[in-house]
Amino acid sequence: GAGVSQSPSNKVTEKGKDVELRCDPISGHTALYWYRQRLGQGLEFLIYFQGNSAPDKSGLPSDRFSAERTGESVSTLTIQRTQQEDSAVYLCASSLDTYGYTFGSGTRLTVV
Amino acid sequence: AQTVTQSQPEMSVQEAETVTLSCTYDTSESDYYLFWYKQPPSRQMILVIRQEAYKQQNATENRFSVNFQKAAKSFSLKISDSQLGDAAMYFCAYRREGGSEKLVFGKGTKLTVNP
Numbered sequence: 001g002a003g004v005s006q007s008p009s010n011k012v013t014e015k016g017k018d019v020e021l022r023c024d025p026i027s028g029h030t031a032l033y034w035y036r037q038r039l040g041q042g043l044e045f046l047i048y049f050q051g052n053s054a055p056d057k058s059g060l061p062s063d064r065f066s067a068e069r070t071g072e073s074v075s076t077l078t079i080q081r082t083q084q085e086d087s088a089v090y091l092c093a094s095s096l097d098t099y100g101y102t103f104g105s106g107t108r109l110t111v112v
Numbered sequence: 113a114q115t116v117t118q119s120q121p122e123m124s125v126q127e128a129e130t131v132t133l134s135c136t137y138d139t140s141e142s143d144y145y146l147f148w149y150k151q152p153p154s155r156q157m158i159l160v161i162r163q164e165a166y167k168q169q170n171a172t173e174n175r176f177s178v179n180f181q182k183a184a185k186s187f188s189l190k191i192s193d194s195q196l197g198d199a200a201m202y203f204c205a206y207r208r209e210g211g212s213e214k215l216v217f218g219k220g221t222k223l224t225v226n227p
Contacts, residue, residue: 031213041219042118042220043157043203043215043217045216101157101159101215103157
């Protein structure tokens, strides 16, 4: 597609439930990133995929968080046993080169 | 680890005036890239301007320009002739050369433009 697409746009879930967030990158973009943005804060790096290389998972805050990407296509971020502190906007970005980061509009996750 | 600091949580400017947003960063690398992103209420991050550390010349994009001081590790954004549509959160970001290409962000500055 023309841009990075994220779904759902908003998600409300009960504490303890699992959630899956989806990111559709720009076609042909080899790199894909997930970031978390808590209210009033900057973006925290979560995970980075580059082609078929092993992902950089150094930003994942706990083992409740995981992400997958099949080849150079869709990625899903899964949060298990959600907690209230997981409430945030989750942003995805893709890029082809050093400069061309394109962000999606994010998924606002609210854990109640 | 690299860090990015934006010391101004909020700034305001009159329409048509000029405003400067501050950013400092900490790194031991010599080659890296710096960015300013704009985030309107739609949440989408929009690239405003970027600077390669090896370039001495300051980047400019229309009404947006930077003052890059490598020795001081400072990277401020100047917005000239401010417009109502410039109102947004602005984030400074750093990316090192090579290795993981993740961006490291500051906490942002909320810019208000007064008519």
